[in-house]
Amino acid sequence: MSPVLNLWKRTTGLPLVGESVGKRLFSLGFAQKAPYFATIRPRFVEVRPNYAELVIPKRRGVHNHIGTVHAIALCNGLEAVMGALAEVTIPKDKRWIPKGMEVAYTAKATSDITCTAETTQEQWETADGDLLVAVKGVRDDGTVVIDGTIRLWVTPKK
Structure with missing residues (x-):
């Protein structure tokens, strides 16, 4: 099992803190691995092979000049969710690195944004x-505000 999936299962399965606190602990730990992700304060909802969310x-620290979630904050969320998916999905004999997005x-990002990443x-x-990797970000009302691929x-590990 990958270290990221192991951390997800350990933190979300802690009997004394509950699943939601475990997800917050995972989110904090994940953001420490790549500190730039902490700028968006990601809250992971689900992490499993081939899917992450x-x-x-939506808070002032990620706003643009019109008070919506900034485009680069959205991209940061997409990269974070893709990274979690990649870490828990990739076969043990392979490695990955982002190449482009x-x-x-x-649409305007006027609420909290749910970011997802999916593969097969x-x-x-x-x-x-x-x-x-298919990625998207969705407003609370279901409107897609960002859609794309990473x-x-x-390659094989050497």
């Missing part, structure tokens, strides 16, 4: 080079 809270900003197991098993470079 987090929430970016293509996104479309489709077949993508990981057959990956030899580029692997596309291109990973997946």
Whole structure:
């Protein structure tokens, strides 16, 4: 089991603190691994192979000049959720690194934003080079505010 998936299961399964506190502990720990992620204060909702979900809270620290969640904060959320997915999904004999991101900003981010990343197991098993991870961010009312793909470079471990 990957260290990230192990941390998810350990923190969300703590009997004395409850699942929601465990998710907060995981979110804090994950953001420490790549400290830039802490700027959006991600709150992970679900982490499992081929799927991850987090929430970016709408707060002043991520606002742009019009009071909505800034586009780069949205991209940061997408990269964080993709990273969690990649860490818990990639086969043990492979490694990954982000290679690029293509996104479309489709609506104003006027609420908390739920970011998701999805792949299939077949993508990981057959990956030899580029692997596309589908990512999106959704407002509380269900409106997609950012949609795109993150291109990973997946290669065998040496």
